[in-house]
Every structure is written in C-alpha cells, then in structure tokens.
Amino acid sequence: MGTPEFAVSSLSAIKDSAHNILYVVTVPDKSQGRGLITKPSSVKQYALKNNIPVLQPENLKDPEFLKTINEAKPDLIVVVAFKILPPEVYTIPKFGAINLHASLLPKYRGAAPINWVLINGETETGVTVFFLKEKVDTGDILLQKKILIDKEDDFGSLYDKLANLGAKALVESLDLIESGKYSLNQQNDLEATPAPKITKELCRIEWEKTAFEIHNLVRGLSPIPGAFTYLNGKFIKILKTNLTNENSDKNFSGSILIKKSKLFVHTSDKLLEILSLQPEGRKKMTSIEFINGLKEKENLKFRNIM
Numbered sequence: 001m002g003t004p005e006f007a008v009s010s011l012s013a014i015k016d017s018a019h020n021i022l023y024v025v026t027v028p029d030k031s032q033g034r035g036l037i038t039k040p041s042s043v044k045q046y047a048l049k050n051n052i053p054v055l056q057p058e059n060l061k062d063p064e065f066l067k068t069i070n071e072a073k074p075d076l077i078v079v080v081a082f083k084i085l086p087p088e089v090y091t092i093p094k095f096g097a098i099n100l101h102a103s104l105l106p107k108y109r110g111a112a113p114i115n116w117v118l119i120n121g122e123t124e125t126g127v128t129v130f131f132l133k134e135k136v137d138t139g140d141i142l143l144q145k146k147i148l149i150d151k152e153d154d155f156g157s158l159y160d161k162l163a164n165l166g167a168k169a170l171v172e173s174l175d176l177i178e179s180g181k182y183s184l185n186q187q188n189d190l191e192a193t194p195a196p197k198i199t200k201e202l203c204r205i206e207w208e209k210t211a212f213e214i215h216n217l218v219r220g221l222s223p224i225p226g227a228f229t230y231l232n233g234k235f236i237k238i239l240k241t242n243l244t245n246e247n248s249d250k251n252f253s254g255s256i257l258i259k260k261s262k263l264f265v266h267t268s269d270k271l272l273e274i275l276s277l278q279p280e281g282r283k284k285m286t287s288i289e290f291i292n293g294l295k296e297k298e299n300l301k302f303r304n305i306m
Contacts, residue, residue, distance in 0.1 A: 001025040005042040006163045007080035010100060012046065013167035014078065019174050021052055022072045027083070028056045060089055076177060078170060079132065090132045095177055097132040100170050102162045103195065104128060104144055106187040109137035110195035114158055117195075118220035121212065123149050125158070127166040129173040131184070140184035142176065145169045154222040154240070198225060205229045205238060207254035207302055211270040215241045226278065229254075229302040235280040236302075242273040256300040263287035265302055 002011065003026055014021060024047040029040045040048075047054045057065040060083060069092050077090055077097035090097035103113035105128040110116075117125045126146040130139040145165050149158065176182040198221070205214055205227050214227075218241045221227045226237035244264070252266040264271040278284045291297065 001077060001082040001085070002043045002080040003027050003041045004081050006159060007043050007082070008046045009163040009167040010078070010080045010170045011043060013171050014174065015050060015052070017171045017174065022074055023053050023055050025055045025057070028058055061086055076174070080166070084136055085132060087134060098129055098142060098173060099132050099139070100166045101128045101130065101137060102166065104146065105130060105137060105141060106189065106192040108195035109192055111197040113195040114162060115155055115195070115198055115220045117149065118153065118155060118158065119216050121216045125149055125162070127162055127169050129169050138187055138189070140186055142182060142184060143169055143173045154219045156223050203227050204304060205302070206304055207265065208250070208268055211243055211248070211267040211272040214267055214272055215243050229304070230306050231300065231302055233306045237278040238274060239277055239284060240275040242275055244271050244273055246271040254302040256302065258291055258297050261288055261291060263291055
C-alpha cells in the first residue's frame, strides 16, 4: 500500500524478491495541473507496467474493499507512504501489517520526517520498519537502518537515498518475518519528536534568524516545495545556499550584498551566500544569472512579505 515515487523503490524491490505480491493498493486517480488531467499515482503506474493487480478504494473501510482483502488471505500488508490504516484492514493478515517510515523512530513521527531532519540540522537519519498499531508511528520496531546526512544533502537527494535504503530494509524485514527469527523493540514515547506536515507558512524565510537556521530550512525544502522570500514584491524560491564565516549585521537582516559576482544576504549573525534560486514564473537559475538580470544592484532587500 503506497502512493508516491518513494514507495515505488520498495514495490520494485519486493517484486524482484522471493515474495509474492497479491495486490497493490493506492489512492484513486486525481486531477492535476492547470489542465486538470487525471493522473494515477506513481505506485499505480509502476504496478500497471508490471502487471500487478491494483485496488484504489475511496474509503479503506468500504465493505467491498475489505471483502477483497479478506478473500485474498494475505500473510502480511506492507505500507509505504500511504493513508492511515484502520484496524479493520491491518488486522486481516496473519502477521498483521508493517510500515516503512523514513526516520529513526521514535524520532520524527509524522508526515514529513525527511524535511524535518534537514530543517533541524541533524547529521544522521535512517529508516524504520515497524508493525502497525492504532496510534500512528508508534508500533514495535522490527528493523532500523542508519545513514549519515551529507552536508550537501537537501530534501531531494536525501529522499532518494532513503527510498533506496528503505527498499532494502523492507525486503530484509519480509525475510525475517518469513523465517520467524526476529525480535521486536518497543518505542520509547519519551524520546519521540514530531515531523508535522509542511505548510506554506513554514516555507517563508525569516531573515532575522541565524544563517545556519535559514540554510537548513532551504535544504529541508529544496527542490520542493521550496523556501521562499520576496524581492520588490515578487515571489522568489531560494533553492541552495552556502554558509560563510563572514559576520553580518542583524540590523540589516534580509539586505542583499553583491561582491565578486556572488550573492550574499545578511542574517542575524553571518552572511549567507545564495547559490541558486527561482523567481516566480521562471526557471531555476544560478546566483550569477540572477545578478546579471538585475536592473539595480544596490539597496536590495529580501522581505518576509510582499
């Protein structure tokens, strides 16, 4: 059971393993883009290409859907980036249901763990495979795999790394369950940290914060949805930054400094170098391309509002 590209890596790994997939369950097709073109989820697209039967229930408690799952008699349900499963579903299989989560639980429980480990400046993360129970992301842990976060990692690169790591962890978990040779570890709720859904307001850059905080916000939101700011009333996404050791003046937070064809911004403590950005309605560009397109290069300031 899954929806986005992140889940495709796991689905592919299971398909290529010794384990048999009875059904893929994903969300109904949705209308997307300006033309409102109906598009299936990434998981459905992969399943159809590989001749795997697909179920797309509007409601996971739908009697026909539950009947189909019961009649299939699965040994296990595997969940990767999907909806919250009700007990009526995850209690059907003999072994219950396992979930792949992109963090080292109990840290970063919630919808956006990959974003938040970067926003909070973590140096290590990983994936967790755990058995589902009623309260979200709290089940007993079957397996964890760790990975170091590279200084150059952003949401996009870490997403790909964890998708691949998670796929390996899931197949290993299936092998363990099949063998019966595994032990479970309870999560310590006292060590839990949240990873709530990313909102538009969170993506707004507050230049009064430290360079380190802003740099990590940019990393955690790049390439999508993107940390944003405004220049002369126009919306701009900041996609990549670089920390410097040059002191800044907090009284000029947000003010732009151009020197030696490089773009810097004052924060509360250090100058932050902007490496790439995307003005509204335009493609991603380097700071040099942005500078060359400016009519005025002095007295410029990024602002929190239009």
